[in-house]
Amino acid sequence: MSAIFKREFKSYFCSPLGYVFLTIFFFFEGMFFTTIFSAGSPDISYVIAAMTTVIIFVTPVLTMRLLSEDRKQKVDQALLTAPVTVTGIIMGKFFAAFSVFALAFSPTLIFQIIVASKVSVNWLVYINIVVGIMLIGAALIAMGMFISSLTESPVISCILTLVAFLVIMMISSIAEMTGIKSLTEIAGYIGFMDRFQNFYESVFPVSDVIYLLSIAGVFCFLSVRAVEKRRWS
Numbered sequence: 001m002s003a004i005f006k007r008e009f010k011s012y013f014c015s016p017l018g019y020v021f022l023t024i025f026f027f028f029e030g031m032f033f034t035t036i037f038s039a040g041s042p043d044i045s046y047v048i049a050a051m052t053t054v055i056i057f058v059t060p061v062l063t064m065r066l067l068s069e070d071r072k073q074k075v076d077q078a079l080l081t082a083p084v085t086v087t088g089i090i091m092g093k094f095f096a097a098f099s100v101f102a103l104a105f106s107p108t109l110i111f112q113i114i115v116a117s118k119v120s121v122n123w124l125v126y127i128n129i130v131v132g133i134m135l136i137g138a139a140l141i142a143m144g145m146f147i148s149s150l151t152e153s154p155v156i157s158c159i160l161t162l163v164a165f166l167v168i169m170m171i172s173s174i175a176e177m178t179g180i181k182s183l184t185e186i187a188g189y190i191g192f193m194d195r196f197q198n199f200y201e202s203v204f205p206v207s208d209v210i211y212l213l214s215i216a217g218v219f220c221f222l223s224v225r226a227v228e229k230r231r232w233s
Helices: 002-012 016-038 045-063 068-072 076-080 086-104 107-116 123-148 154-178 181-190 192-201 206-232
Strands: none
Touching (some): 002 086, 016 107, 045 154, 045 192, 068 154, 086 206, 123 192, 123 206, 154 181, 154 192
């Protein structure tokens, strides 16, 4: 798995993809931080919360090539015959994408230190919301990777992943527009934004941690099954 991880992580920075991804994230994080800092707010949580919209539209670019590119270039069979399990391949690719995602939020730590040098800050709140956004990212990356396993086209993978992200992140708002109470309650349970809000409002909500880890685990498992199906077909 470590060899796959190193290969995939390096591939993000052997092409413009990784640099473009990080540049977009750093730009918006810097813009949001400048806005709240100028307004006198010491809460970096606002910056991270504001990045949820950016995540929806940019993270599909991070996952679109994970499995579809190998399939397109016909190198997936070479990977499958390598001395590594399919699970190892999938998890190596997952952790590579997740590492780039985590790296994209590294400036928020610098922002928190800057604010802490001026006023007293609650580090527990910062850590709590960082854990929340990382879990959201893990779940979304796993979803995107599974979608990438279903097609040979990275472009199609990106589009389908974007649609999936919009639905899972905005499903509560969509359900509220219908005015159906039961549908709104169900959407609130499965939607990611309501889960993320819990990290923003409370300390380490265990049920939300389990839910998001379960989503990530399920889609990683589905990716393994999708690759294994091609292996034996």
